[in-house]
Every structure is written in structure tokens, then in C-alpha cells.
Amino acid sequence: MVNIASLREYLDTQLPAALDMLRQMVGINSYTANRDGVNRVARLTAESFAPLGFSAEFVPCTNPAWGDHLVLTRRGSSSKSIALISHLDTVFPPEEEVRNNFHWQPEGNRIFGPGTHDIKGGSVMMWLLLSALRTHAPKVFEAVSWKLIWNSSEECFSPDFGDVCLRHFDRGTLAALVFEAEGRVGNQRMMVVARKGRGTWRVTVSGRGSHAGGKHAHGVNAIVQLGQTVQRVAALTDYSRSLTVNVATISGGTVLNRVPHEAMAEGEFRTFTPEVCAQAKAGLLAMAGRGEVCSPADGLACEVKVEILTESRPWPRNPATDGLYMLWKQAGDDLNLPVNCEERGGLSDGNLIWDAVPTLDGLGPWGDNDHCSERSPDGSKLPEFVEVTTFVPKAMLNTAAILKLYESSEGRER
Numbered sequence: 001m002v003n004i005a006s007l008r009e010y011l012d013t014q015l016p017a018a019l020d021m022l023r024q025m026v027g028i029n030s031y032t033a034n035r036d037g038v039n040r041v042a043r044l045t046a047e048s049f050a051p052l053g054f055s056a057e058f059v060p061c062t063n064p065a066w067g068d069h070l071v072l073t074r075r076g077s078s079s080k081s082i083a084l085i086s087h088l089d090t091v092f093p094p095e096e097e098v099r100n101n102f103h104w105q106p107e108g109n110r111i112f113g114p115g116t117h118d119i120k121g122g123s124v125m126m127w128l129l130l131s132a133l134r135t136h137a138p139k140v141f142e143a144v145s146w147k148l149i150w151n152s153s154e155e156c157f158s159p160d161f162g163d164v165c166l167r168h169f170d171r172g173t174l175a176a177l178v179f180e181a182e183g184r185v186g187n188q189r190m191m192v193v194a195r196k197g198r199g200t201w202r203v204t205v206s207g208r209g210s211h212a213g214g215k216h217a218h219g220v221n222a223i224v225q226l227g228q229t230v231q232r233v234a235a236l237t238d239y240s241r242s243l244t245v246n247v248a249t250i251s252g253g254t255v256l257n258r259v260p261h262e263a264m265a266e267g268e269f270r271t272f273t274p275e276v277c278a279q280a281k282a283g284l285l286a287m288a289g290r291g292e293v294c295s296p297a298d299g300l301a302c303e304v305k306v307e308i309l310t311e312s313r314p315w316p317r318n319p320a321t322d323g324l325y326m327l328w329k330q331a332g333d334d335l336n337l338p339v340n341c342e343e344r345g346g347l348s349d350g351n352l353i354w355d356a357v358p359t360l361d362g363l364g365p366w367g368d369n370d371h372c373s374e375r376s377p378d379g380s381k382l383p384e385f386v387e388v389t390t391f392v393p394k395a396m397l398n399t400a401a402i403l404k405l406y407e408s409s410e411g412r413e414r
């Protein structure tokens, strides 16, 4: 166990450098589609971690429109390895940042700006805790092989980042720690121990177009059919099983004097377990086939087509993650920082890796309003921000917990 007072004092002295690193990262637009910007953040990140002894590898994304993933490695003297995971991209196009005057903006204890919270604040948290380990637990810092892996396109469900992680994890990696933001309930810091999986779907209805005045009965109205089908899609939602099915967009028809021959809706579904995911998918696909809306003239019915567009698997609650969570909780007890856990609806890179390596998420600082760039004069809309005073306590918690993780692995080897 490190000396808590001296660790806090050290982190306090490092915070200005960390915030300056964050300012530089936030100053570079890294919207997923801004390939150059993402690559610039990757280079800046590699330069920032180089003084800690990390060497950089830039791994091209299989989607050539997006920037490179970044892998930083520091070889340790033992066989123990720990992976830290973050991402380079944000959801804000450069034009939107300009339009909403959304940039690095400290205000009291908050710093507003694109990516301050999701997730550049988390990347800086990695630097803080590694710096703390180097000075306060140099034996552990030197013994561990550190793998720091940044996704270039997390916000767009990167096609290959899971593979990049699996290729770069060392054998017997003790943990993959994901630096998405922590949750807060009262004074409790919430670690993320599970995340929902997500599927996206499209329903397309084909009917038969006809003249709405002269041949209305000949028409087979695709919109009327879709209206009925989406009711049934929405009804698949089952909160008791944490299954949500969202009907998100709808379109159809062309001009007002025509019975519409086509209509389409799209949406997504989310849940925590593979079983419920599979049931939701089956429920959606079962809606395909002949519809009930048909032509009064000759009985021709609508045809309903259902497609599953994408599937991101869930990260269910599991013993390996719970084992890590207990270390963070114990470290919180030692530091007098209450720690709890939550199962979150949004995806992260944790969904891609949890069954390969014990995974824990939510190691970042606290902030709010992720993915929002707007500010209204009455303050009812505020953009993304990170809270400055959450960096040091969270860095202490992460540092102390990683030391526990290292110690517990020593125990296993003896």
C-alpha cells in the first residue's frame, strides 16, 4: 500500500500538466470522420506518453476513411501485463464545434469542450495513474508490461478494434481497464461491470401504388401496414428483462394523390444477455412475410421484409469483471472513497473484449452531457464537460486498485 498523503500530494502537483495535455487533445477536432484530426490526436498522445517509456505503433483501421488505432507498449520485467483502453474520436464534426462555439472553456470546477469527458479526460487519467505508479510504486511499474490501446473509431462501432485488442493483449493479461467516464450516484463512484448489446434493424413494407382518387381500392397501403407492424415491434420491449426495442425513424409515400407502395422504419434493440438478444432478434424476424393490409379489390397483401443491419454483442455481468470490481471497491474503502457498480445501457470497447480478458470500465473522471455541444442562454442546455476535482481522487483510486491487482496476481503465482 502506498502512502496516501504523498500520493495525493504528487497527483496534485501533476494535475496542471495533465490538464494542459487535455487542453491540447481537446484543441484538435477528432470527429470520427475527421481522419487527419484523429491521427493528430494519436500522435500527440504517443508524444505525451513517450517520456514514461512507451513506444508507439499506429495500426490502420480496416475502414480506410477512419484514422489509425494507436497501441503504446512498455515492456515489463515480469510476465504480468495490464491493458488500458480508450478512444481517440469524438462525435462532434468541426463545423458543429464552430457553429456552437464549443471549445476548451474552463468555468469554475468544470471544463467544457469536445471530448473533455468522452473520452480525452479518460486518456489523461491513464497518464496520471501511470505517472503515479512510476514514482510511488516503481517496482510494480517496471515489472508490468503495459499495453495502452486507443480505438480510432469507437463512436462509429469500429469494425476491427476488437481484433486489434486481441492481437495485442499479452498472454495472461491481468485486466483490460476501460477509461470511459465513471457514473455517480450521490457520493458513490460507479464502476461499469456490464453493458447492453445492441442490434439495429430495418422493416420495409411493399404494397401496391394506385391512384388515390380513381383506383383507391386497388391500392395496397404500405404506410398503413407499417403503422401496424411498428406497433408490434415496439411491443417487444420488456423492461423486466432489460430489453428495449426502439422504433427510431420512419418514412414512406411520395405524393398525396397516390396510395403509397413503400414504407420503411429503422431502429435498434438493446439488452444485457445473449439469450434475450437472440429472442429479440427472432421476434423481429418473425414479423416478416405477408401483412394483413390488402387491397379490397383483389386481396393482394402487403409484403413485410425485416433485416437485422448490425449486431454488437452484450457484455453480461461475469465473475472475472466482478473480481476486478471488488479490488476497486476495496481500494475505495482504503481511501475512504465510496465505490459501487452499475450495468450500463450504452456500448463501449468493453463489449468487444470482456470474454478474452477480465474487463472493468468506468475508470475515467466524472463529468456530464456527453455528446452534447449546445448551450442555451437559460442554461437548460449545457455542453459536455469534465469536473476538474474528480481527476485526483479517481487517479488515487485507480492507482491503489491496480496495486491490489498486481499483489493478488503475486499471490496466485506462489
Ligand SMILES: [Zn+2]
Pocket (backbone or CB within 6 Å): 087, 118, 119, 154, 180
Ligand atoms: Zn466514449
